[in-house]
Amino acid sequence: MSRAVEESNRAMLRARDAMDRAYAEPLDIPALARIAHVSEAHFIRTFRATFGETPHRYLQRRRVERAMALLVETDRDVTDICYAVGFGSLGTFSRTFRQIVGDSPSDFRRRRVAPANVPSCFTKAWTRPSSFG
């Protein structure tokens, strides 16, 4: 592998780190491509080749993950959480959340029980959306 690939990896990682750090900000492809110092088309293509999903999808997953945490850890209302994690509209948020989590934000929150003092691997195994009916 050439050193150019390593440079490219680090540039893509820098953009991904920016999404992890500043997910609540209105990050768009032009802004992210600037962080990576490449053109927009090159950025989308290279990011996907490097991390296996598009930058848009990565940012959606990051925002939904943060929303899941806020739904469980706080009493803030769903609309408030939607904007707090960087979504621009409640419709997009609800649709994306359901697509990724398999449940609406409110249902997700309702299903949560106060985390008991058990190893989290059990909670994770028993509370994740089932694919087996």
Add this chain to the structure above:
Amino acid sequence: MTMNAISRSQIYVLDQDAALDFYVNKLGMEVNTDQDLGFMRWLTVNLPGDPEREILLEKPGPPALDPATAEQVRDLLTKGALGGYLFMTTDDARKTHEDLVAKGVEITDEPTERPYGIDFGIRDPFGNRIRIGQMFPRA
């Protein structure tokens, strides 16, 4: 038989001079040992006042690794996927964060207060993750 300390840890770096600059000049660590062993450059650093805990900054390459494997290590490292992860503690997370920002260190996660303390994340120039926390006393 009881083991009583973690004394040395290892991470991979792409360039040992650049690693020295980052870990010593930016993070404020000290060089513990920098010795050319002939077959490798043995480069370790430690936090000031804590020479009993060293981090080896090792450059992946032949003959320790075959060239193709070394390239895979470099690829994963620069993608941030190698798993090298250092956790350090500080007396004042917000001040440490401010200092590191001023030095141009890449912040991956801003300081946040959590049940266990206040912590934030940074990345070294190669892709390794570092987490720095001001921990609350354990209950």
